[in-house]
Amino acid sequence: MSMPSEKVNGAQLISLIHMIRIVPVTIVFPTLLAVQMVQDLWIATLAGAVLALLIIIPLVFLGLKFPEHTVIQYSETILGNLPGKVVGLILVIYWLKIAADVIYAIGDAFTLAVMPETPIWVFTTIIAFMGAYTARHGLEVIGRISFNFMAIVVLVGIMVIVLPFEAAKVKNLLPVLENGLEPLIKPVLVNLSFWAQLVVIGMLLPHLNRIRDSVRFSGYALLITGTLIVLFSITLTVVFGVTAKDLSLPAYSLVRMIRVARFLERIEIIILISWTLAAAAKLALMLWAGSLGLVQIFGSSNYSALVYPLGIVCIIAAHLLHDNHMEYMSTLVQSAPFIVVTVAALIIILAFGWLVRRGSDSTGGI
Numbered sequence: 001m002s003m004p005s006e007k008v009n010g011a012q013l014i015s016l017i018h019m020i021r022i023v024p025v026t027i028v029f030p031t032l033l034a035v036q037m038v039q040d041l042w043i044a045t046l047a048g049a050v051l052a053l054l055i056i057i058p059l060v061f062l063g064l065k066f067p068e069h070t071v072i073q074y075s076e077t078i079l080g081n082l083p084g085k086v087v088g089l090i091l092v093i094y095w096l097k098i099a100a101d102v103i104y105a106i107g108d109a110f111t112l113a114v115m116p117e118t119p120i121w122v123f124t125t126i127i128a129f130m131g132a133y134t135a136r137h138g139l140e141v142i143g144r145i146s147f148n149f150m151a152i153v154v155l156v157g158i159m160v161i162v163l164p165f166e167a168a169k170v171k172n173l174l175p176v177l178e179n180g181l182e183p184l185i186k187p188v189l190v191n192l193s194f195w196a197q198l199v200v201i202g203m204l205l206p207h208l209n210r211i212r213d214s215v216r217f218s219g220y221a222l223l224i225t226g227t228l229i230v231l232f233s234i235t236l237t238v239v240f241g242v243t244a245k246d247l248s249l250p251a252y253s254l255v256r257m258i259r260v261a262r263f264l265e266r267i268e269i270i271i272l273i274s275w276t277l278a279a280a281a282k283l284a285l286m287l288w289a290g291s292l293g294l295v296q297i298f299g300s301s302n303y304s305a306l307v308y309p310l311g312i313v314c315i316i317a318a319h320l321l322h323d324n325h326m327e328y329m330s331t332l333v334q335s336a337p338f339i340v341v342t343v344a345a346l347i348i349i350l351a352f353g354w355l356v357r358r359g360s361d362s363t364g365g366i
Contacts, residue, residue: 007209010217012143015150017198017221019281022153024194025229027105027275029250030332032236034190036183038244039173042233044184048191049226055198055343056222058351060214063205065354071202072296078353085297087346091199092293094343096314098197099286101332103128104318106279108325113252114272124315127276131283132311135291136304139207142284149277156274157228161235164257172241173234186333193336196343203289248325287311 008016024030031048035041059071066074071091076084107124115123134142177184205214232251236244239257247253255271290310291303322328 006139006207008139008143008204008207009209010213012147013204013208013214013217014221014224015146016143016204016281016285017201017218018150018225019146019153019278020197020200020285021194021225022157022228023102023105023278023282024332025232026153026157026251026271026278027109027249028329028332029236030194030329030336031187031191031233032245032247032250033329034333034336035187035245037178038237038240038242039176039178040184041187041237041244042173042230043177044187045191045229045233046226047184047188048195049222049229051188051192052195052198052222052226055195055347056201056218058347059199059201060205060218062350062354063202063214064211066206067211068206070206070292070296071199071350072293075350078350078357087349088293088297090342090346091202092290092297094339095200095286095290095293096310096317099131099283099290099310100314100317100321102131102279102283102286103314104322104328106275107318108322108328109249109252109275110272112248112325113268121315121319124318127279127283128311128315130276130280131287132307134280134284135287135311136307138304139204139288142281142288146281146285149281153274153278154224154228156270157232159258159270160251160254161228161231164235164239164254166259167257168235168238169241170238172238186336189340190333190336193332193339196339199343199347200285200289203292287314 031044032038032041035044062071062074066077069077072088075087078084079087103124104120106127107120107122110123111118111120134145201218205211208214208217236250236254239254240247240250244250252268252271255268258267287307287310288303291306294306294310295301295303322331
C-alpha cells in the first residue's frame with residue numbers, strides 16, 4: 001500500500017506530541033492517585049519524562065531507518081508477515097483503547113464539573129463526533145488544528161501553574177523522599193504509561209516533511225511538555241498539600257483557586273475549553289492512527305471509511321470498560337505496569353529484529 005501524501009511540519013509534530021501527553025494531566029492526572037506522598041509527585045513526573053526518552057529514541061531511530069513506512073508497515077518488514085501483523089494489531093487495539101479512554105475522560109469530567117444531571121453519554125457522543133469528524137479529514141488537518149489549539153492549551157496551562165500563587169505554601173513540598181525511593185516506583189510507572197502513548201509517533205514520522213528533523217522536534221516536545229507537567233505537579237503540591245490526593249479533577253480545582261486582585265476569578269470556563277480542544281485533537285489522532293493502521297494491516301486503501309465506525313466502537317467501549325470515575329481512575333493506575341511492559345516489549349522486539357535483520361543482510365553481502 002502506498003503512503004498517503006499527507007504531511008505535517010515540525011511545529012505540528014510538537015503540538016501533536018504535546019496533546020497526546022497533556023490530556024491525562026489536564027483532566028484527571030492519575031499519577032496523583034498513585035503517589036504515596038504528595039511531596040514526591042514532582043519527582044515522579046520528572047522521572048517519567050526522563051524515562052520517556054527510552055520510548056522516543058528507538059521509535060525515532062527506526063523511523064529514520066524506514067522513512068517511507070509507518071510502524072505498522074516496517075513491523076512486517078522486520079519481523080515477517082504474520083508476526084508483523086500481530087504487532088500491528090496490538091498497536092491498533094492500544095490506540096483505540098486510548099481513544100475510548102479519552103472519550104470517557106472528557107464525558108466524566110464535564111459530568112463531574114458542570115452538568116452532573118446530564119447523562120454522560122451526551123458528552124461522550126459529542127467529543128467522539130468532534131474527533132471522528134476531524135480524523136476523517138486527515139493528518140494535515142489534525143496537525144493544523146492541534147498546532148492552533150496548542151497555543152490556547154499551553155497558555156491555560158501556564159495560567160493554572162502561575163496564578164493560584166496566593167494559596168501556595170512552599171512548605172508543602174517538604175519533606176522530600178521521606179520514605180525513600182521505593183514508593184516512587186508505582187507513580188513513575190503510572191506516569192510512564194501515559195508517555196508510552198507516544199508509540200503513535202511511529203505513525204507520524206513518515207508524514208513529517210523533513211524526517212531528519214524528527215529527533216530535534218521530538219526533543220523539543222518532550223522538553224516543553226515534561227516541563228509543564230513537572231511545574232503543574234509542583235503547583236498542585238504547594239497549593240493543596242496532602243489534600244491534593246482527594247481531588248477528582250486537579251486542574252479544574254486549581255483554576256477555582258485563582259484570585260487576582262478580585263477581578264480575575266471564577267474562570268473555570270478556560271479549563272473546560274482546554275479540556276475540549278486537547279481531547280478532540282488527541283482523539284482525532286488516535287482514530288486516524290487506528291484507521292490507517294487497520295487498512296495497512298489488511299491491505300485496503302481508504303482509511304477514512306473506517307473512522308466513524310471506529311468512533312462508534314470507541315464510544316461503546318468507553319461505557320463498557322468504565323462504570324464511574326473512581327473505577328476509571330483505578331483502572332488507569334492498575335493497568336499502568338502492563339501497558340509499560342507491553343509497549344517496551346514491542347519496541348525491544350522491533351529494535352532487536354532490526355539488528356538481526358541488519359546482521360543477516362551484512363553477512364549475506366560478504
